[in-house]
Amino acid sequence: xxxxxxxxxxxxxxxxxxxxxxxxxxxxxxxxxxxxxxxxxxxxxxxxxxxxxxxxxxxxxxxxxxxxxxxxxxxxxxxxxxxxxxxxxxxxxxxxxxxxxxxxxxxxxxxxxxxxxxxxxxxxxxxxxxxxxxxxxxxxxxxxxxxxxxxxxxxxxxxxxxxxxxxxxxxxxxxxxxxxxxxxxxxxxxxxxxxxxxxxxxxxxxxxxxxxxxxxxxxxxxxxxxxxxxxxxxxxxxxxxxxxxxxxxxxxxxxxxxxxxxxxxxxxxxxxxxxxxxxxxxxxxxxxxxxxxxxxxxxxxxxxxxxxxxxxxxxxxxxxxxxxxxxxxxxxxxxxxxxxxxxxxxxxxxxxxxxxxxxxxxxxx
Amino acid sequence: xxxxxxxxxxxxxxxxxxxxxxxxxxxxxxxxxxxxxxxxxxxxxxxxxxxxxxxxxxxxxxxxxxxxxxxxxxxxxxxxxxxxxxxxxxxxxxxxxxxxxxxxxxxxxxxxxxxxxxxxxxxxxxxxxxxxxxxxxxxxxxxxxxxxxxxxxxxxxxxxxxxxxxxxxxxxxxxxxxxxxxxxxxxxxxxxxxxxxxxxxxxxxxxxxxxxxxxxxxxxxxxxxxxxxxxxxxxxxxxxxxxxxxxxxxxxxxxxxxxxxxxxxxxxxxxxxxxxxxxxxxxxxxxxxxxxxxxxxxxxxxxxxxxxxxxxxxxxxxxxxxxxxxxxxxxx
Numbered sequence: 091x092x093x094x095x096x097x098x099x100x101x102x103x104x105x106x107x108x109x110x111x112x113x114x115x116x117x118x119x120x121x122x123x124x125x126x127x128x129x130x131x132x133x134x135x136x137x138x139x140x141x142x143x144x145x146x147x148x149x150x151x152x153x154x155x156x157x158x159x160x161x162x163x164x165x166x167x168x169x170x171x172x173x174x175x176x177x178x179x180x181x182x183x184x185x186x187x188x189x190x191x192x193x194x195x196x197x198x199x200x201x202x203x204x205x206x207x208x209x210x211x212x213x214x215x216x217x218x219x220x221x222x223x224x225x226x227x228x229x230x231x232x233x234x235x236x237x238x239x240x241x242x243x244x245x246x247x248x249x250x251x252x253x254x255x256x257x258x259x260x261x262x263x264x265x266x267x268x269x270x271x272x273x274x275x276x277x278x279x280x281x282x283x284x285x286x287x288x289x290x291x292x293x294x295x296x297x298x299x300x301x302x303x304x305x306x307x308x309x310x311x312x313x314x315x316x317x318x319x320x321x322x323x324x325x326x327x328x329x330x331x332x333x334x335x336x337x338x339x340x341x342x343x344x345x346x347x348x349x350x351x352x353x354x355x356x357x358x359x360x361x362x363x364x365x366x367x368x369x370x371x372x373x374x375x376x377x378x379x380x381x382x383x384x385x386x387x388x389x390x391x392x393x394x395x396x397x398x399x400x401x402x403x404x405x406x407x408x409x410x411x412x413x414x415x416x417x418x419x420x421x422x423x424x425x426x427x428x429x430x431x432x433x434x435x436x437x438x439x440x441x442x443x444x445x446x447x448x449x450x451x452x453x454x455x
Numbered sequence: 456x457x458x459x460x461x462x463x464x465x466x467x468x469x470x471x472x473x474x475x476x477x478x479x480x481x482x483x484x485x486x487x488x489x490x491x492x493x494x495x496x497x498x499x500x501x502x503x504x505x506x507x508x509x510x511x512x513x514x515x516x517x518x519x520x521x522x523x524x525x526x527x528x529x530x531x532x533x534x535x536x537x538x539x540x541x542x543x544x545x546x547x548x549x550x551x552x553x554x555x556x557x558x559x560x561x562x563x564x565x566x567x568x569x570x571x572x573x574x575x576x577x578x579x580x581x582x583x584x585x586x587x588x589x590x591x592x593x594x595x596x597x598x599x600x601x602x603x604x605x606x607x608x609x610x611x612x613x614x615x616x617x618x619x620x621x622x623x624x625x626x627x628x629x630x631x632x633x634x635x636x637x638x639x640x641x642x643x644x645x646x647x648x649x650x651x652x653x654x655x656x657x658x659x660x661x662x663x664x665x666x667x668x669x670x671x672x673x674x675x676x677x678x679x680x681x682x683x684x685x686x687x688x689x690x691x692x693x694x695x696x697x698x699x700x701x702x703x704x705x706x707x708x709x710x711x712x713x714x715x716x717x718x719x720x721x722x723x724x725x726x727x728x729x730x731x732x733x734x735x736x737x738x739x740x741x742x743x744x745x746x747x748x749x750x751x752x753x754x755x756x757x758x759x760x761x762x763x764x765x766x767x768x769x770x771x772x773x774x775x776x777x778x779x780x781x782x783x784x785x786x787x
Contacts, residue, residue: 180528182524209558209559209560209561210561212559212560212561212563213560213561213562213563214560214563218563219528221524221527221564222556222559222560222564224552226547226551226552229520229547229548229551229552232516232517232519232520232521232523232524232548233520233521233523233524233527233552234524235517235520235521235524236520236521236522236523236524236525236526236527236528236532237524237525237527237528238524239480239521239524239525239530240524240525240528240529240530241528243480243506243525243530244528244529244530253524265514265516265544266516266520269512269514269516269517269520270517270520272512272514272517273511273512273514273517273521276512277509427561430562431557431558431560431561431562432557432558432596432597433557433597433620433621434557434565434620434621435620437649437696438649438696438698438700439649439695439696439697439698439699440696
């Protein structure tokens with residue numbers, strides 16, 4: 091049988107990065123940014139994300155919040171992303187983003203408002219250029235590519251402002267993902283795409299999503315650099331995102347990061363993961379979660395103690411209570427908000443419906 | 456002032472605004488060196504550079520999605536879809552994002568963008584190159600749907616669309632891209648959106664049509680005039696929001712209305728116009744609102760497309776039915 095002789099056209103590698111293993115032991119020399127101060131701060135932000143998240147689930151269970159997608163177990167990804175960005179960069183989040191949103195300056199009240207059924211939560215007061223959270227899977231990655239184009243177009247001199255976006259593992263099956271990284275590659279856009287590979291797209295597991303060995307390797311097809319990191323290691327996530335952002339700032343184009351983690355919760359409060367997620371797998375994943383290992387590392391360095399922990403928990407509980415009071419006492423948006431932001435100026439053709447709404451809302455009240 | 460075609464008017468409006476507004480960028484498939492498959496962007500890349508007139512990879516959803524990202528950061532993107540028949544992968548971005556960003560963020564971010572697409576049949580094109588699905592877009596809250604029907608309106612309405620602070624889909628009737636010439640001053644003057652244009656005055660019946668179908672409609676009005684029937688012809692131009700008041704003003708005179716469109720009849724724009732007339736001007740009607748439209752079939756390959764598209768004959772017949780209609784209660 092004829093066997094053709096072929097030449098090697100190209101070969102590719104996918105790197106994997108980890109600094110802290112699951113016991114909190116460094117696997118290599120830590121980067122310069124990993125000071126006691128910065129890691130204590132990261133730990134604080136991760137704990138805050140976890141507490142906000144847990145409270146959101148409780149609020150939903152008691153009828154005070156709508157459906158909520160928990161980020162439990164993926165706090166290192168959000169905090170790693172947010173801490174690597176400058177305020178002037180632009181973030182294009184998806185919906186499982188509590189950690190990153192808090193880092194971007196989005197308030198707890200705003201996060202609760204979004205999931206409490208109030209668009210005003212998306213009007214981020216302290217992140218005015220960031221996009222609102224995005225629900226249709228992967229569609230935000232195209233927005234991020236457009237944002238990156240705009241940032242480069244408006245000021246092409248380096249250092250560039252950078253667009254950063256995040257999406258789940260399921261998103262890498264969608265056309266928007268491929269289209270966006272493909273365009274970003276060919277237009278050399280200042281964009282960093284992070285994949286939160288939490289192993290589940292509702293009930294479909296990572297291995298049922300794609301035959302690809304890693305999600306990072308999907309970047310190869312788009313001609314852009316990528317790597318896989320331990321998404322439960324905030325040092326690794328921060329390093330990778332920062333590295334991608336710095337590349338983009340220098341005008342060297344986009345990159346992709348796959349952050350491997352695990353969804354330690356249901357998909358949302360409307361889901362029941364026990365229907366499809368093996369308990370043993372989840373229990374194994376719990377041992378890898380990001381907060382414990384960072385705390386252990388900090389304790390091993392003598393910069394964290396149970397006193398620190400108690401003080402922090404008290405401080406964050408107060409932060410949360412304050413936010414909750416604001417959330418509980420926020421007056422409901424006026425019904426005319428339905429029309430007020432539909433267009434810059436409401437066209438005449440809508441006046442009848444607008445009047446109808448006002449009349450009906452008066453008779454309601 | 457020279458006479459130009461509709462497609463040249465599009466190019467002229469794009470060039471005027473590219474010159475006037477540094478925030479504007481133009482992109483799509485083959486819009487660069489090739490000037491677009493219909494030459495609507497002819498010469499723009501040479502004149503304004505590759506930074507502002509860009510070829511995208513072949514992905515319609517990309518065109519729609521990046522426009523959102525560009526617009527929310529302050530650019531004025533104008534994306535071209537090569538044919539309306541290929542726009543559907545982009546529906547998600549148009550429907551889920553471009554038209555909702557202002558509302559979702561309570562005015563913090565907005566999408567001043569234009570999606571252009573050649574649309575409609577009658578050019579003997581392959582499958583998927585001849586559809587007119589404007590009603591799909593008119594159903595989307597937050598969107599403006601604009602259809603020019605002459606070189607002057609293409610120029611003025613496209614300028615208005617680009618300058619509008621909200622997303623506009625601008626559907627260009629490709630059958631008449633080059634069949635009509637008109638003197639158009641390149642003065643940068645926009646025409647008003649959300650307003651009908653009365654193209655011909657008449658007292659007997661109101662004909663409503665847009666895009667290429669106005670050619671047949673105006674011919675039908677000529678033919679009817681020879682029989683002593685004076686038809687008023689209205690081009691809504693902005694299909695959404697719809698200027699129903701101008702249509703009702705006309706009905707005050709005529710009391711009869713025929714809507715003509717290429718698109719399929721069921722849940723088409725004709726249904727919306729008829730429903731609004733019924734709601735707001737029922738007492739003016741001497742007959743039901745008639746529709747002369749494409750059939751509720753798949754747009755055929757081109758050998759049969761003339762059977763699908765409303766013809767002058769079909770329009771005249773529809774008008775006569777509307778004129779002949781007597782109210783059952785008045786029949787005794």
